[in-house]
Amino acid sequence: MSPLLAEKQKHLTSKDSKGSLLQKMYALLGLILLSGVLSVMSPHFPSFQNILSISLQTAIIAILALGQTYVIISAGIDLSVGSVLALSGVISSQLLVEGVPVLPALIIGIVSGGILGLINGLAITKGNLPPFIVTLGMMGVARGIALVLTNGLPVSGLPDAFTRLGNDRLFYIPIPVLFLIVVAVVGHFVLRRTVFGRYVYAIGSNEEAARLSGIPTALHKTMIYTLCGMFAGLAGVLLSARLISAQPTAGTGYELDAIAAVVIGGASLMGGVGSIGGTVIGAFIMGVLRNGLNLLSVSPFWQQIAIGLVIVLAVYLDQLRRKKD
Template sequence: MKLDFKSFLMKYKSLVGLIILCLIVSIIAPRFLTLGNITNVLTQVSVNAIIALGMTFVILTGGIDLSVGSIVAISGAVAAYMVKGNVNVLAAVAVAIIIGAAIGYLNGFIVARGKIQAFIATLATMTIFRGVTYVFTGGNPISGLGNSFMIIGNKKLVGLPLPVIFMILVFIIAAYVITQTRFGRYVYAIGGNEDSARLSGISTNKIKNLVYMISGITAAISGVIVTSRIGSASPNSGSGFELDAIAAVVLGGTSLAGGEGQILGTIIGAVIIGVLNNALNLLNVSPFYQSIVKGAVILLAVLVDKKNNK
């Protein structure tokens, strides 16, 4: 029984951690459990969760994608520019997502074909496309986007904010792809042992291209949502988002070494970060200390991951 309980805790450690965190926060900050605050937390979580879901595919292959924050910025800026130019909102969103997919595919091509480490490759594209965003916007926010575009990030449907609904839809699609398709099995196989996967006939380069493209698409979706919620596209948008996304994936139990993890865990990890941020805000903790606390939690998660993979 003790062994079974220990196995249960290790398998669902992120969920157990979230429950404990919510219990503690609800005691020290009773306002946490109000419907309005819970809805606010989920809305705040949605952007990071969507990015993290795409990041999960990359990390499962043993890679990393540092460019997602810059993709958020450039995709949001392009969508805003088009909408301000009276282009149809759906067309603007489609172009933004295509841009995200193209940048993601480029990342995958550099990593897979160029044989460059993912950290270096995506660090380079992160810098490049942040610069491209500054050039495109002239360093100034693009505002005055109109009500039809603002609906994406601010309207509610069946009582839920649209960003939360988008998060749920992306989660369902991602969970199906990773658990029910051959592509999903190949992703795990590459993360487990890339050489063995290649020898078994899996086109590892093609799969890598696709996982980075997925990461680019989810970052672009979040870019559109962020731009819509704020009502303007800033060239600084998405700064630091890559770190929160990676943290959500790791907190959700996905191994940085690749080959092990779950999509559901990523959602739980994103919620943990959201609850932690919300709790610190409710307690009026200085943003400087918030960074310290969040960093400590992430470090703890990485240490646990390392211990489990010994």
């Protein structure tokens, strides 16, 4: 890499770091204000048990959204993560029912998600197809395979050692939340402290300029979608453990929740901007909003309207920020 390119990437990373920090502060402030309002409106909201419930409910979507963060920063999109989640859960659960030990079954579930992500990446980079079309097709394919493997029926009879991953607690913290903390820390490190992470931002900021600068954009975009698939695989395994069964219809609509969490957390759908911390905050904003509206006995139909308005507002604020830049 030339010294000029290295200096330019350093400048872009520094600028993005300041922008991402500001976006995270806005998102965190919004989360605090939302929690404060709901605490006043519902005395049950700030209880310890309810906070744990919110964390557990949010963990799966947040893990799914972490993979989506890499994709959106690179100016892509992955609409298949909900279906990949379902298929990964089905594969690992069927292996468990057949007597495969927990750890290998869990790893195979995650790897299967990564393979589907790899197929997405190769179709996008080698086939020069739009990410929207490729991942939309994969959404149908993965969901169909999950239904074929199970004949549309849940996979039950999972061993206790596996289901405890989704339902037990360690030091009062649900195990899925611990998984979220670990993958978020690792994901943040990779995105902010590695060459691969810098390339993700460079590709999202200007893919053609990144390619001309010597960055192997096709390879790294394929790696990004593979990584997103692995996150979806992990989310699918944990969801199956939590539900004590693998549902072939699980994860329907989760891709939209994951994208919403990333955008609410400050990422730009135009690429080049976003952070792991912001995504986690965005996921918890959605989780807190849903939980609070449930406690207030608000109809699920109105909840969809409220969440939709929050997403539109987040995108609008991103557009204003980009105009100022």
